[in-house]
Amino acid sequence: MIDRIDRRILSILQEDCTVPVAEIGRRVGLSTTPCWRRIQKMEEDGVITARVALLEPAKVNAKVTAFVAITTSQHSEDWLKKFADVIREFPEVVEFYRMAGQVDYLLRVAVPDIEAYDAFYKKLVSKIDISDVSTTFAMEQIKNTTALPLSYVATEKPRTGS
Amino acid sequence: MIDRIDRRILSILQEDCTVPVAEIGRRVGLSTTPCWRRIQKMEEDGVITARVALLEPAKVNAKVTAFVAITTSQHSEDWLKKFADVIREFPEVVEFYRMAGQVDYLLRVAVPDIEAYDAFYKKLVSKIDISDVSTTFAMEQIKNTTALPLSYVATEKPRTGS
DNA sequence: TATGAAAAACCAGAACC
DNA sequence: GGTTCTGGTTTTTCATA
Numbered sequence: 001m002i003d004r005i006d007r008r009i010l011s012i013l014q015e016d017c018t019v020p021v022a023e024i025g026r027r028v029g030l031s032t033t034p035c036w037r038r039i040q041k042m043e044e045d046g047v048i049t050a051r052v053a054l055l056e057p058a059k060v061n062a063k064v065t066a067f068v069a070i071t072t073s074q075h076s077e078d079w080l081k082k083f084a085d086v087i088r089e090f091p092e093v094v095e096f097y098r099m100a101g102q103v104d105y106l107l108r109v110a111v112p113d114i115e116a117y118d119a120f121y122k123k124l125v126s127k128i129d130i131s132d133v134s135t136t137f138a139m140e141q142i143k144n145t146t147a148l149p150l151s152y153v154a155t156e157k158p159r160t161g162s
Numbered sequence: 163m164i165d166r167i168d169r170r171i172l173s174i175l176q177e178d179c180t181v182p183v184a185e186i187g188r189r190v191g192l193s194t195t196p197c198w199r200r201i202q203k204m205e206e207d208g209v210i211t212a213r214v215a216l217l218e219p220a221k222v223n224a225k226v227t228a229f230v231a232i233t234t235s236q237h238s239e240d241w242l243k244k245f246a247d248v249i250r251e252f253p254e255v256v257e258f259y260r261m262a263g264q265v266d267y268l269l270r271v272a273v274p275d276i277e278a279y280d281a282f283y284k285k286l287v288s289k290i291d292i293s294d295v296s297t298t299f300a301m302e303q304i305k306n307t308t309a310l311p312l313s314y315v316a317t318e319k320p321r322t323g324s
Numbered sequence: 325t326a327t328g329a330a331a332a333a334c335c336a337g338a339a340c341c
Numbered sequence: 342g343g344t345t346c347t348g349g350t351t352t353t354t355c356a357t358a
Binding site: 010014048051084088094096098103136138139141142143146149150151 | 257264316
């Protein structure tokens with residue numbers, strides 16, 4: 001499904017999607033059109049989901065990261081659906097996971113400072129009933145990449161013969 | 163520094179950076195060149211840091227997310243530098259934060275399954291001395307966006323008169 | 325000094341080998 | 342998978358207010 005050449009193409013695009021197709025082809029040893037067709041196919045197949053611009057958190061005044069661990073007594077399908085809808089309304093919530101173990105849900109929230117987090121938190125609890133909330137703040141983002149590891153991709157032999 | 167028009171441009175590019183500049187201009191009420199120049203300036207100023215392709219975790223066999231809370235007795239500058247260097251070597255670690263509070267560091271790790279996480283974990287602890295590690299797994303990614311909230315941007319009046 | 329129009333350079337996408 | 346060509350997009354230049 002995805003061969004080694006595709007994987008190298010993905011690796012390039014994950015880092016920088018402004019690289020021209022011709023240049024990508026050159027790097028992976030392919031001419032423009034076949035390289036373009038591979039990218040096209042991976043978009044159709046849903047391997048590549050989007051191409052987006054990344055912003056510097058400090059420059060848009062959202063450099064403080066808060067992790068919000070939520071425990072609730074509510075566990076119904078309906079409640080989760082409502083909860084998810086509420087959360088999705090908040091642009092401050094950049095990640096939202098349903099967890100295994102003690103904590104039920106984990107949020108990553110991007111805000112300018114602790115005060116803004118507090119305001120966010122008040123708005124959140126006013127909209128949804130969550131029994132137990134525990135927040136921790138990040139002092140520093142040492143690494144934060146959108147690039148997923150590609151070492152686990154089930155690689156077949158490259159489609160090209162030569 | 164960033165006005166309301168810039169903010170709308172950023173909002174578009176955060177969602178999809180393949181939108182042609184002429185189309186972005188049309189949406190924000192600007193012709194191509196001034197719109198292009200604003201984008202150019204925000205790249206120079208480091209507001210826009212990169213344009214990347216996002217991949218579907220399941221399709222690249224990295225859909226399991228593990229959160230790794232690390233507590234250590236080591237707190238020197240040197241130790242952190244070495245630790246950060248080791249962590250950066252692992253493509254599985256997609257996020258890495260220095261935390262306030264009980265936990266010293268928090269990692270988000272992307273792997274195919276629990277077994278792969280275990281292998282990753284063994285490799286990690288063989289390379290660096292970390293006293294206390296606590297891992298929790300996400301069952302489901304309900305929301306995960308690279309788009310930062312733009313509501314906190316210190317907006318000035320639009321540069322253009324009209 | 326900032327804007328918009330128009331031209332030039334460049335790249336994506338289609339047809340064909 | 343490669344080559345060639347066309348249409349569209351980005352980027353530069355230039356005229357204008």
